[in-house]
Amino acid sequence: MNKNPKIKRIVIAGVPGSGKTTLSRQLSGIWKVKLIELDALWWNPGWQSTPREEFRGRVDAALPANGEWVVDGNYSRVRDFTWGRAEMLIWLDYALSTCLRQLLGRTLARIWDQQELWAGNRESFQKAFFNRDSIFLFAIKMHKDLKNSYPAALAQPEFSHLKVVRLRSPGETACWLRQAQLPEAKKMGSRVI
Numbered sequence: 001m002n003k004n005p006k007i008k009r010i011v012i013a014g015v016p017g018s019g020k021t022t023l024s025r026q027l028s029g030i031w032k033v034k035l036i037e038l039d040a041l042w043w044n045p046g047w048q049s050t051p052r053e054e055f056r057g058r059v060d061a062a063l064p065a066n067g068e069w070v071v072d073g074n075y076s077r078v079r080d081f082t083w084g085r086a087e088m089l090i091w092l093d094y095a096l097s098t099c100l101r102q103l104l105g106r107t108l109a110r111i112w113d114q115q116e117l118w119a120g121n122r123e124s125f126q127k128a129f130f131n132r133d134s135i136f137l138f139a140i141k142m143h144k145d146l147k148n149s150y151p152a153a154l155a156q157p158e159f160s161h162l163k164v165v166r167l168r169s170p171g172e173t174a175c176w177l178r179q180a181q182l183p184e185a186k187k188m189g190s191r192v193i
Contacts, residue, residue, distance in 0.1 A: 007031075007087050007088050007163070008033065008067070008068040008069075008087060009063075009067070009068065009069055009071075009085055009086045009087045009088070010024075010027060010033075010069070010070045010071070010086060010087065010088045010089070010090060011070075011071045011073075011082050011083060011086045011088070011089045011090070012024045012027070012070065012071065012072050012073075012090050012092065013073070013074045013089060013090070013091050013092065013146075013150075014074070014091060014092030014093065014094065014099075014146070015092075015094075015096075015099050015139045015142045015143045015146060016099070016103055016135050016138060016139040016142065017098075017099040017100060017101075017102040017103025017104075017106060017139055018092035018093075018094050018098075018099050018102070019092055019094075019102060019170065019173065020072045020073065020074075020092060021037065021072050023090065023092065023173060023177070024037075024070045024071070024072035025072075026177060027070050027177075027180065028070045030180060031068075031070075031180075032068075033068040033069050033070055034067065034068060034069040034070070035069070035070050035072065036062050036063065036069050036070070036071045036072065037072045037073065037118070038059065038071060038072065038073025038074075038075050038078070038082075039072075039073060039117070039118050040118045040119075041055060041058040041059055041062060042055055042073075042075065042118075043117070043118040043119050043121055044119050045119045045120050045121065046121070047121050047127075052077060055075075055077065055078065056077065056078055056081070059075075059078040059081050059082065060078075060081055063081055063082065063085050065085050071086065074142075074146070079153070080158075083153075083158075083159050083162060084158060084159070086162060087161070087162070087163060088162065088163040088164075088165065089154070089159075089162045089163070089164050089165070090165045090167065090176075091146075091150060091164065091165070091166045091167070092167055092173065093146070093147075093150075093166050093167065093168050094167075094168060094169060094170065095168075095169075096139075096140065096143045098169065098170065099139055099143065100136065100139060100140075102170075103135065103136065103139055104136075107123055107128050107135060107136075110122070110123045111123050111124060111125055111128065123135075
């Protein structure tokens, strides 16, 4: 029996602007696995969120226990599905300043291009910068929350099966990604938190 089986199910976690979507798209392409964006399952037209049980049903249906996939997202309300079924969790644990800088560039580009996101939604200058639901305020709050909650959550017995890769800068991620492109890379992993 192979003691180091191929990684088939990965979750990419981090605050907005950390690069979850970029990394998940890269890994999906390199490893030829399905990409699942949790935001696409959460958001409805008009920036309306999906009711909790409906969201859980959407995520459950999207994550076959025996399939191969990369999940982009952090929703704690479906962690039992995402983390519970994953084999690896990649935590993009960057400095807040790095995340905010990347988030600013991404947000301005989306506004300028009027890029359609999930369910026909688009970002706006008003919503991004002058709203109590600002993505920047959310990123600041989430950065602190993840730093405080993730180590304890990852220590729970139900998640002890996860190979955890905690990357602390875009440079570390680029180095890790280069390794991920090697032929045997789907067998790599760690449990250092």
